[in-house]
Amino acid sequence: MSYSAVDIKEGQVALDSSKWLKEVRVFAPATVANMICGFDILGFAVDHPGDEVFMERKAEPGVTIRSIQGDDGRLPLDPDKNTVSACVKMYLAHLGLSEEVGVSIDLIKHMPIGSGLGSSSASTVAGLFAINTLLGEPLTKAELMPFCVEGERLACGHGHADNVAPALMGGITLIRGYEPLDIINLPVPEDLVAGIVFPQVDVPTRDARQLIKEKVALKDAVTQWGNIAGLVSGLFTSDYDLISRSMEDVLIEPTRSILIPEFEVMRQLALEAGVLSFGISGSGPSVVAISKGKEAAQKAIDAIQAHLNQQGIESFQYLSAVNLEGPKVLSKS
Known part of the structure; x- marks a missing residue:
C-alpha cells in the first residue's frame, strides 16, 4: 500500500464532536531506521520498546504537558518546544480547533x-495518534504523516521519515520520495526477526549526520542501489x-x-551466531542483528551483550518480530 503526502487545509475535514472522547492512552513502537542499506528511505517497526502518551481533554483551549516520565528531566515541558505537544498544536491549527480544543x-x-x-518519532507518533483518536479519527494515517515528519524536523533538524513512517504505518516502509512525500509499505517475510542491542554510549544524531559525506564514489553508489533493490526483491519473495x-x-x-565502540567485534559475533545481517540502527549506537527466526537473533544479542559487559559497557537488549500494527490504543473513554 502506498501513502502520499496531502496538503491539509483548515475547514477541509468534517468534524463530529459527538464522537470526541474524554481521554485516551496510546502506545507507539520503536523503529529500526535505514534497515542497514537504505539510508533515510527504509525502516521497520518493532514490538518493543516504545513510548506511551496519555491525553485528556480539558475545558480551556490549548495544549499543555502535565508530566514526562522516563526522560531523566531531559525533555522540555514547554508545549512549544516539546515535539509531542508542538505537533499536536499544529494538528489542531490545521483543523481550525486551536481556540476550541484543549488537551x-x-x-x-x-x-x-x-x-x-x-525515540522522538515514537513519542510524536503516539501524540498525534492520540489526538486523532480523541477527536474521532477525522484524519487518516496518511494525513497524519506530514505532522509526524515535521516533528522529526523539530527534534533533530532534519525532516526524515524513516523512523516516523514505520512507527505510524507499521511494518517495513519505503520512502520513495520526499518532495512530495511518498511512502510504500513493503511485504514482511513471516520469520523475519530483529535482535537489538543498545550500548550505553552517547552518539548524538546530529553528530552522526555531520560525518556523512556529501559526495560518494559512483561505484559505491551503484553497489548501494543494487543492495537496496535486492533487499526489496527479497522482501517480496521471502528470499532470505x-x-x-x-x-x-x-x-x-x-x-x-x-x-560505536566494539562495532566490528559485535558484527563478527552476530555473524558467527548465524544471523542474516548486522548493522547500525538509525544513527546508533544501537545495533541490530536481523535473522530468520528468533534463535540466531537471540544467540547474537546474548553474545554481544556478554562481550560489552566484559568491556565495562552496560547495554540493553530487545528481541522482536516486525511490528505490523504501528501505534495502538491501550485505553479510552
Whole structure:
C-alpha cells in the first residue's frame, strides 16, 4: 500500500464532536531506521520498546504537558518546544480547533533518548495518534504523516521519515520520495526477526549526520542501489538468502561505525551466531542483528551483550518480530 503526502487545509475535514472522547492512552513502537542499506528511505517497526502518551481533554483551549516520565528531566515541558505537544498544536491549527480544543498530555518514555531506535518519532507518533483518536479519527494515517515528519524536523533538524513512517504505518516502509512525500509499505517475510542491542554510549544524531559525506564514489553508489533493490526483491519473495546478501551498507556505516565502540567485534559475533545481517540502527549506537527466526537473533544479542559487559559497557537488549500494527490504543473513554 502506498501513502502520499496531502496538503491539509483548515475547514477541509468534517468534524463530529459527538464522537470526541474524554481521554485516551496510546502506545507507539520503536523503529529500526535505514534497515542497514537504505539510508533515510527504509525502516521497520518493532514490538518493543516504545513510548506511551496519555491525553485528556480539558475545558480551556490549548495544549499543555502535565508530566514526562522516563526522560531523566531531559525533555522540555514547554508545549512549544516539546515535539509531542508542538505537533499536536499544529494538528489542531490545521483543523481550525486551536481556540476550541484543549488537551493535557502525559508522556511516558519506555525507551532511551538517543538510542538510534526512533525515540522522538515514537513519542510524536503516539501524540498525534492520540489526538486523532480523541477527536474521532477525522484524519487518516496518511494525513497524519506530514505532522509526524515535521516533528522529526523539530527534534533533530532534519525532516526524515524513516523512523516516523514505520512507527505510524507499521511494518517495513519505503520512502520513495520526499518532495512530495511518498511512502510504500513493503511485504514482511513471516520469520523475519530483529535482535537489538543498545550500548550505553552517547552518539548524538546530529553528530552522526555531520560525518556523512556529501559526495560518494559512483561505484559505491551503484553497489548501494543494487543492495537496496535486492533487499526489496527479497522482501517480496521471502528470499532470505537474497535479503542477507543485500543488507550491506557501503556508504554510511563505514563512517558512522567509528563512533560505536566494539562495532566490528559485535558484527563478527552476530555473524558467527548465524544471523542474516548486522548493522547500525538509525544513527546508533544501537545495533541490530536481523535473522530468520528468533534463535540466531537471540544467540547474537546474548553474545554481544556478554562481550560489552566484559568491556565495562552496560547495554540493553530487545528481541522482536516486525511490528505490523504501528501505534495502538491501550485505553479510552
